Amino acid sequence: MEKHVHVFHHPLIQHKLGIIREESTGPKEFRELVNEIAKLMAYEITLDLPLTDVTVQTPVAKTTVKRLSGKKLGIVPIMRAGLGMVDGILSLIPVAKVGHIGLYRDPETLEAIEYYAKLPEDAGERELIVVDPMLATGGSASAALTAIKKRGAKNIKFLCLISVKEGIDRIHQDHPDVPIYTGAIDPGLNEKSYIDPGFGDAGDRLFGTK
Numbered sequence: 615m616e617k618h619v620h621v622f623h624h625p626l627i628q629h630k631l632g633i634i635r636e637e638s639t640g641p642k643e644f645r646e647l648v649n650e651i652a653k654l655m656a657y658e659i660t661l662d663l664p665l666t667d668v669t670v671q672t673p674v675a676k677t678t679v680k681r682l683s684g685k686k687l688g689i690v691p692i693m694r695a696g697l698g699m700v701d702g703i704l705s706l707i708p709v710a711k712v713g714h715i716g717l718y719r720d721p722e723t724l725e726a727i728e729y730y731a732k733l734p735e736d737a738g739e740r741e742l743i744v745v746d747p748m749l750a751t752g753g754s755a756s757a758a759l760t761a762i763k764k765r766g767a768k769n770i771k772f773l774c775l776i777s778v779k780e781g782i783d784r785i786h787q788d789h790p791d792v793p794i795y796t797g798a799i800d801p802g803l804n805e806k807s808y809i810d811p812g813f814g815d816a817g818d819r820l821f822g823t824k
């Protein structure tokens with residue numbers, strides 16, 4: 615399968631990413647911007663949704679209009695940080711169902727520890743967008759994708775704000791069927807496996823826990 619990584623070059627996405635990288639951006643502005651970026655990214659990744667023709671009656675005449683015709687959509691945030699992207703995407707696709715995967719990264723071993731999983735019952739019939747602002751070592755995303763596939767999901771995209779090559783390689787290795795969409799590929803990881811320069815711990819910055 616072809617390795618797929620798409621980097622969003624849209625100026626609004628790049629501008630807003632620049633602001634959330636700043637240490638001085640507080641949780642309120644950070645949350646708003648993460649949602650705005652997620653919405654812009656969702657707009658871009660839904661550009662190829664299939665449409666079909668249907669006939670409607672306007673107040674004046676019958677006419678043919680376009681309707682979405684493909685699989686139903688689902689959003690799966692990796693908690694906590696992925697939660698920050700959900701409302702932005704829902705504002706564009708309000709009928710999408712939302713599943714949740716709870717994972718935290720053990721600070722010593724960096725292993726992803728699962729503590730929660732709940733997906734829509736028909737996850738296997740949906741196109742799922744798995745979201746987490748950061749793709750660092752790739753351990754969390756890989757574990758989340760495994761957990762989601764175990765529950766029947768087949769058609770999955772992974773959407774993040776910032777990634778590094780290490781995480782991208784891990785997803786390509788473990789889940790070659792899952793395309794990756796990202797706002798930036800940063801140079802690397804620091805000694806604590808945080809993305810460098812990145813924007814710190816996304817969960818803490820969203821929820822003000824540090």
Ligand SMILES: O=c1ccn([C@@H]2O[C@H](COP(=O)(O)O)[C@@H](O)[C@H]2O)c(=O)[nH]1
Binds near residue numbers: 816
């Ligand atoms: O700079 C960072 C790096 C990671 N996170 C959080 O950890 C996971 C992703 O890390 P992996 O090493 O890819 O498992 C992600 O859920 C983030 O919440 C971070 O916030 N900032």
Ligand SMILES: O=P(O)(O)OP(=O)(O)O
Binds near residue numbers: 717
């Ligand atoms: O991956 P983590 O440990 O940073 O989790 P959270 O998103 O809850 O901050």
Ligand SMILES: [Mg+2]
Binds near residue numbers: 695815816817818
């Ligand atoms: Mg965190």
